[in-house]
Structure formats: C-alpha cells, structure tokens
Amino acid sequence: MSIIQQIRERAAWLVFGVIALSLIGFIFMDARTTRLFSGNKSSDVGSVNGKNIGIADFQRQITSAEEQAKMRGYPMNEAMQQNVKESVWRQMVEDALLTDDYAALGLDVSDKEVNDMLVGANAIPDVKRAFTDPKTGIFDNQAAAAQINQLRTLYKSGPKRSADNQRYEAARSFFEESVPQIIKMRLREKYMALMANSSYVPKWMIEKANADNSQIAKISYVNTPYFTVSDSAIKISDGEIQDYISKHQSLYKQEESRSIAYVTFDASASSKDSSRLKDQLSELAAQFAKADDPQAFLNRVGSQQPYFDGYIGKARIQVPNKDSIFALQKGQTYGPYLDAGSYTVAKLIDIKTLPDSVRARHILVATTNPQTGQPIMDDSTAKKKIDSIKTLLAKGESFDSVAAKLSDDPGSKEKGGDLGYFTADRMVKEFADFCFNGKKGEKGVVKSQFGYHYIEIMDQKDFEPSYKIAYLSRKIEPSPETDQAASGLASQFRAESTDAKAFDQNVEKSHLQKLLAPDITPAEYTIPGLGTKRELVKWIYGANLGEISDPYPVEDKYVVAIVTEINKEGTMSPAKARAQIEPILRNQKKAEQIAKKLGSPASLDAVASASGQQIQTADSLRFNSPYLPNGAGQEPKVIGTAFDKQLAGKPVSPAISGTSGVYFVRVDNVSALSNAEADIQQQRFMQEQQQRYGVQNRLIDALRKIATIKDNRGNFY
Known part of the structure; x- marks a missing residue:
C-alpha cells in the first residue's frame, strides 16, 4: 500500500492526537460518573427484558459506527448503512442481555483496573501504539498520564474559546463515550473468561465415550421405504398440526x-437506449480527438470514468480492445466499445518507456489533515522545515534517523521512510511523476496536497511502454x-x-x-x-x-x-407450520401402517417376504456415526439398535421408524477394538478447550432464546 493511501486511511500523524483524546484517559476522573452516561431518551427503538433502548442512544451509536467505517474507507451507501444499523442493534441487545448477569455475578471494573488498561503494563493496544517510542519500542506511560491530565482539565473547564472547541469535544466524547466502552469491554472479557473457565468434562464421560466408540457392529436389516405408501392416502388435519405444535412449541417460535x-x-435500458448512447458517443469521439485539453473536455461533456493524468504500464492495462488502443497514434481515438455496461471512447494521449514499479523512501512534512482537509501547518513553515531536513541530509545525517524523528508519515517513519515497491497509480500525481520520471538515486523535494516530501528514488524495475489514455465513458441507462x-x-x-x-x-x-x-x-x-x-x-x-x-x-x-x-410474534399457526410438520406426521402415519401390515415377524426372512424388500447387510458400524453405508443415509435409530445389548442373539428387532422408512434389524455381531494409546487427560483437555472456544456464541444464543426482545426499529427507519 502506498504511503499516500496510508495517509488517507490512517489520517496521518495528527490522528495520534485524536487517538489519545478518544481512547485513553481516566486516571484522574471518577469512573462511576462516566460509565452510566446516556443521552436523553425521548422514545424507544426496542427493549430487552423490559429495559428500553432509546432511539437517541441508538442513533448516536449508529453515527459513531458510520464515522468509524468512513475512516476505514468503506463507502457509506444504503447497504452499508443497513449493515451498521444491524451491527449496532445486535451489540446493544447483547450488552443489555449481559448487563443483568454482570450484576448478578458481582462483576465490576475498578478504577485501578481502568488505569492499568490505559497507562499500566496491560495498556490496551491502541494506547500502546500511540505512546510507544518507535526507536526503543518502550511504552511511555508518563506521556500518556500527562495527556490524560490535559484532557481532565479541558473536560472540566469546558470550551472557553472557539479554538478549544474541537479538543474539548474530543475530550467530552472520550469521558462520556469512550471510557464507558473501555469498561464495557473489560466487563465482557471477565464474564466470558468466567464462563469459559467453568467448562468441565468429567473423566468418566471420556471413558464412557471411548468405550462406546470402540465398539463395531455388523447387522442385517430390511427397510420398507415410506414411499411405498402413497402420500395421497395420508391426510393430516389442522388439528393434528396444532397438537404437534403444542408439544414442540420451542421449535415453532416466530418473529413478527x-x-x-x-x-x-x-x-x-433497452436496445434503443443502447444504440442512442452509442450514436451520441460516436458524435463526441471526433470532438474528443481534436480536444487539446482532454481533462477539460471530459469535465465539460461528462464522463463516468475520471481522467487519470498519469502513465500505466502496458502489462497492467486491462480493458477491452486494448491492442487496438495500443496501436493508435497520439491524439487518435478508438470506440465507442462496450465495457462492463458502458460505452467508452479511448484517446491515446502519450507513450513513454517507464518502470513498472519504483522503490523510494521519503520524509513528509504534513500541511493538511487528510481526513478533514483542515490545515495543520502553514505552507511557509512547512517549506522551511523540509529545506532544513534537506540540509541535514546533505551534511551526512542518516536518512533513517531523520525520518524516524521528523517525518509526519506514521506508516513509513519507523522503516526509515522506506515505502517499498509501488506502482504509479498508488501515489498522488506529483509524487508519482518524480519517482517514475526521475532516475535511480535521484533526490528532491516535491509538494503534494498532503505537504512537502523529501524523496529519494532507491530502485526502478521492469521498464516497459507506459500509456497515458483518456476515457470518455457513459453507462448505458434507461x-x-x-x-x-x-x-x-x-x-x-x-x-x-x-x-x-x-x-x-x-x-x-x-x-x-x-x-x-x-x-x-x-x-x-x-x-x-x-x-x-x-x-x-x-x-x-x-x-x-x-x-x-x-x-x-x-x-x-x-x-x-x-x-x-x-x-x-409468538408461535406459528398450523397453516404457517404445515410445510415443516406435515412430512413428519405423514411419515409417522406411514410408519404405523407399515408396522401394522408387517406385524411381529419371527425372522428377518419373514419381514423380507411380507414387505417385498431385500435383506441388506451393514458392516463396521460405529457408535459415533449415524450413517448406514451404501447410500442409505442418516439413520441414528438403526445405529442405536445395532448396539442394543438386549437384542443380542434375537432373530429380529421390533419395527423401527427411521428417517427413510420402517426398519427391522438383526444384530449379527458386536465387538470392540482396543485403544491402548488413548490419553484420557489429553482428551479431556481438548474437549474442554473446544467448549471454551465456543462459549461466547452459544452463551449469547442461549440468552437470546430465553429473553423477551422487542424490536421497534421499523417504526423509526
């Protein structure tokens, strides 16, 4: 990733100050006054076990989550907004579910613990990153504490001057929002650790499972499939559906x-719309070819694809009809041609032989906050600073040490300003022009929208023809x-x-x-x-x-x-549940008819004769696998019967209502395989670990099932 892209995404060096304002501090504040903060609730977006979730609090958290998503570069379209709302709702419901358990278990987070999370040995990662010396790797907790003191003063005094408003708002947001989130995070960690550490697998359970799983059985059986009885011969009434629902209510719950x-x-868009657009671009193609300023022309007539005033290597250009475009003379156009639902006209602006990628290092003196666009240093001061840096390097100062001390680019300063290899389109134009048009070893100062860069070209590789192409593109629309x-x-x-x-x-x-x-x-x-x-x-x-x-x-x-x-909301009606329950009840009635028809046979041969089905065998059945071989499918009742000691030596079992039909089984043999290498302690450890890893999701799901959750979001959005 290029440094310019990193600047865009990580908000450059100024973000460190914002991180400090929004993620740390608490030492000199009373924790109890901040952790219960919430906005005024004029109405409720939902409730959990009778506790309301206010629309104001819900919207505030949505706004915060959207801002974080934007900072990470996610497009805030309608789909993303919906994802954010769902995520915030899910988190607020989980918080409400867990809060009662925190109180019941007596869980709390002391001021000392919070201090340790912010300035102690166990400081949270974001704080450590903000206050760790990049040269020594040592966390400076005194610097963090000093910052917290400043925040405390700001927060208590309030905004007195317009210049203080931004810093005060960050301090307010920290004490009223971020600190409670830090506490909440710690409470959740404690709770989940407590639940995970309660996992226990007794020794006898492992031994019993080993004994069961070591058994191996051979059976003979006859299956009379359910399809031998016509579906039309079986009628299921609404009363029978309702009776089944009443006996299995937990399985047939429904949301509103x-x-x-x-x-x-x-x-x-119709074919006429497509033809009309193609004709329009055909008329514009001649004007496009004559235009001296392609960017101004595209801005005037409108193009879906903005003009890129740079060169792209031949191997990296992946557009339809690229060979025809490469064959153009400078100033000539090609098209219109179809490209992913658009018609496009390409104009060849220029050709150069340039490296495909460049390795460079730089030192940045930032003049603008890339997140907000606000100036952070005036141009003349920045120019003097970059000139001073240039002088230091000319006198023999180490590039690595100067970058570590003075560069405003957090993504490269710890690497001595080294950006690694990058392509031209990963950088802003001024930066790319210097690196790709210059020569290896060349050094110089470049000004971009982010500030002043002192750049050294360290390497260039894979030289090839590079093209500057302008595209007039319009989407085919109705x-x-x-x-x-x-x-x-x-x-x-x-x-x-x-x-x-x-x-x-x-x-x-x-x-x-x-x-x-x-x-x-x-x-x-x-x-x-x-x-x-x-x-x-x-x-x-x-x-x-x-x-x-x-x-x-x-x-x-x-x-x-x-x-x-x-x-x-509640239990499904018979009409709603019929599609799920009718096959179950139909098979039950079919099983009764088949079992009644076959009666109590004396042998498996008698079953085969009466049913018209063949005797089949299944060997090497294992207790821990519910499947019959040869494509018979999942039949757990049949597998269980194979290991039923009461059937040993008997000619045939009673009728078994299986998944696919009615089975009669004869147990031919049951034996046990030795497992001398079984490590009981290791097996216990592994099973307990599995329980611990899955405890969070299972716990939340269990709490949801027993909770009363009202979702009124549809009334507001």
Whole structure:
C-alpha cells in the first residue's frame, strides 16, 4: 500500500492526537460518573427484558459506527448503512442481555483496573501504539498520564474559546463515550473468561465415550421405504398440526413478519437506449480527438470514468480492445466499445518507456489533515522545515534517523521512510511523476496536497511502454421513455388488480411471473429477490392482508406487491407450520401402517417376504456415526439398535421408524477394538478447550432464546 493511501486511511500523524483524546484517559476522573452516561431518551427503538433502548442512544451509536467505517474507507451507501444499523442493534441487545448477569455475578471494573488498561503494563493496544517510542519500542506511560491530565482539565473547564472547541469535544466524547466502552469491554472479557473457565468434562464421560466408540457392529436389516405408501392416502388435519405444535412449541417460535407476492416490470435500458448512447458517443469521439485539453473536455461533456493524468504500464492495462488502443497514434481515438455496461471512447494521449514499479523512501512534512482537509501547518513553515531536513541530509545525517524523528508519515517513519515497491497509480500525481520520471538515486523535494516530501528514488524495475489514455465513458441507462413505458404497464396492472383474485388473473393474462418474498421483518431493508427498498417494507407493514401496492421503483424495475401473510410474534399457526410438520406426521402415519401390515415377524426372512424388500447387510458400524453405508443415509435409530445389548442373539428387532422408512434389524455381531494409546487427560483437555472456544456464541444464543426482545426499529427507519 502506498504511503499516500496510508495517509488517507490512517489520517496521518495528527490522528495520534485524536487517538489519545478518544481512547485513553481516566486516571484522574471518577469512573462511576462516566460509565452510566446516556443521552436523553425521548422514545424507544426496542427493549430487552423490559429495559428500553432509546432511539437517541441508538442513533448516536449508529453515527459513531458510520464515522468509524468512513475512516476505514468503506463507502457509506444504503447497504452499508443497513449493515451498521444491524451491527449496532445486535451489540446493544447483547450488552443489555449481559448487563443483568454482570450484576448478578458481582462483576465490576475498578478504577485501578481502568488505569492499568490505559497507562499500566496491560495498556490496551491502541494506547500502546500511540505512546510507544518507535526507536526503543518502550511504552511511555508518563506521556500518556500527562495527556490524560490535559484532557481532565479541558473536560472540566469546558470550551472557553472557539479554538478549544474541537479538543474539548474530543475530550467530552472520550469521558462520556469512550471510557464507558473501555469498561464495557473489560466487563465482557471477565464474564466470558468466567464462563469459559467453568467448562468441565468429567473423566468418566471420556471413558464412557471411548468405550462406546470402540465398539463395531455388523447387522442385517430390511427397510420398507415410506414411499411405498402413497402420500395421497395420508391426510393430516389442522388439528393434528396444532397438537404437534403444542408439544414442540420451542421449535415453532416466530418473529413478527409479513409475506408478499409480487410481479415486476422491467425498466432496464433497452436496445434503443443502447444504440442512442452509442450514436451520441460516436458524435463526441471526433470532438474528443481534436480536444487539446482532454481533462477539460471530459469535465465539460461528462464522463463516468475520471481522467487519470498519469502513465500505466502496458502489462497492467486491462480493458477491452486494448491492442487496438495500443496501436493508435497520439491524439487518435478508438470506440465507442462496450465495457462492463458502458460505452467508452479511448484517446491515446502519450507513450513513454517507464518502470513498472519504483522503490523510494521519503520524509513528509504534513500541511493538511487528510481526513478533514483542515490545515495543520502553514505552507511557509512547512517549506522551511523540509529545506532544513534537506540540509541535514546533505551534511551526512542518516536518512533513517531523520525520518524516524521528523517525518509526519506514521506508516513509513519507523522503516526509515522506506515505502517499498509501488506502482504509479498508488501515489498522488506529483509524487508519482518524480519517482517514475526521475532516475535511480535521484533526490528532491516535491509538494503534494498532503505537504512537502523529501524523496529519494532507491530502485526502478521492469521498464516497459507506459500509456497515458483518456476515457470518455457513459453507462448505458434507461431513457425516460423506457422508464415511463415500464411505469405505465405497472400502473395499468395495478388499476386492473382490485383484489387477490384479480391480481392472479392479471398475472396469468399478462404472462407475468408471480414471485414470493416470505417472512419480511419490520426492520428489513432488503427484500429477497428484489434488492434494497425500505419504502416498500414500510408499505408492507402499513397494509392489510390482501392489499395491493401502487408500483414501486426498485433498482431497474417496477414492482406491484400484494400482502399474502401476516405473522405475529409468538408461535406459528398450523397453516404457517404445515410445510415443516406435515412430512413428519405423514411419515409417522406411514410408519404405523407399515408396522401394522408387517406385524411381529419371527425372522428377518419373514419381514423380507411380507414387505417385498431385500435383506441388506451393514458392516463396521460405529457408535459415533449415524450413517448406514451404501447410500442409505442418516439413520441414528438403526445405529442405536445395532448396539442394543438386549437384542443380542434375537432373530429380529421390533419395527423401527427411521428417517427413510420402517426398519427391522438383526444384530449379527458386536465387538470392540482396543485403544491402548488413548490419553484420557489429553482428551479431556481438548474437549474442554473446544467448549471454551465456543462459549461466547452459544452463551449469547442461549440468552437470546430465553429473553423477551422487542424490536421497534421499523417504526423509526
């Protein structure tokens, strides 16, 4: 990664100050006054076991999470915003679930512990990075404590001058938000460690498992498959479904949800739209070829692909028709040609023989905060500083030591300013121009948007033809006429569909495909098969059963939907659960019929004769594997029967209702394999480790299952 890119992502050297303001400090504050901070709650976005989650607090945490995502370079589009909301909600629910357990277990974090996390031997990684001397690798806890004292003073005094506002806000954010998060993090660590360390596997359990798993069995069996009884011969009533639900309620819980059926009307670009755009670019291609300033021309006429005023090596250019583009003379154009849903015209600006990659080192004197764009040093002061650095190096000072002491680039200063090898497009133009147009060993000062760089070109390799190419590119998009045609068809369909019956009739008459989107939750943003459309979800939750929507634009289509199902939170209705339960009950009834027909046979041969099925054998069955060989599949009841000591020596077992049919089994042999090398202690250790590793997810899942969680996010977003 280039240093310029690192500057963009890591906010350069100034971020160290921000880290200090936002991640550390607490020594001289009363912890109890900060850890319970929360904003005013005017309304609730949900609740956990009766404890409300306020919309103000929820939105504050969303804003904070979005800012962090932006700092890491993630695009804050609609999908990312939804991911952030989901993540924040999940975290707030988990925090609420765990808080009661913290209190019940008497868990707390003392001021001394927090101090140790900030300035002690066990300081959290972010703090250590901010206050560790890069030359010695030693954490300077006194510098951290001094910073905390300054923060305490700022926070208590409040913003007195406009110049202090930014630092005060950072201090306020730290004491009211970051410190409680640090405490919360420590509480969670303690809680999870306590739960993990409670894992225990007794010796007798390992010994029993070893004894069971050492057994090996051979059986003969007859399977009468369920498909030998017709499905149409078995009827399952709603009462039977309800009775099964009543006996297995925990398996058939449901969230609040709604289902829809819908039809779509294509509003994507037509062949006419594509041809029209191609013709437009064909007319512009001649003007593009004559334009002396390609960047100004592209800015004037508009291009999806911005102009890159630099050179890219031949091997690294991966565009359609590149050989035709390489064959152009300077100033000539090629196209329009198709490129990933766009029409493009390429213009060859220049050709040079340049290195494919360069290794350089630099020392940066920053003038601008790359995150905020705010100036942090005036230009004249920065110029004097870089000139002084140049003089020091000219007098023989070590580049490595000067970079470590004076460079404002945290990503390279610890490496003596060495950036390693990089390509031209990884750097800002001024930096790249110097490194790729210069020669190995050349040194000089370059000014970029980030400040002044003193650069030394250390190496250049893989010289090849490099091209400067301008691209006039436009995405193929639907014209207003295409969009209006699709919207008109959707509106006509809606006008003619006055109820569910008419909806289905019009689907058939218009030869449309009726699609289903089941179990849409109130806070959902994305509808399966459709994409992101929060407005449609809001309509679904404001509509009645059987109500039909007006056309909604969703991505490149118009959608008309009908509400087909409304499910309240709680236990599934028989109609909702039928698809899951009916096969189970049907097989149970089939098993009863098959078992009744075959009765109590005296031998396996009698079973085969009565059922018309063959006797099969299964050898080398193991107690810890539920599968029968030869593709028979998973049959745990049959495997269990193979190791049933009460069946030893008997000609045939009772009927067994298996996964795929009714089985009768004869146990031919059961023996045991020796396992003299089994290490009981090692096995106990490994199983306990496995339990510890999985305790967090299992614990949270268990707490969720027994909790009462209300999600009202759909009322706000």
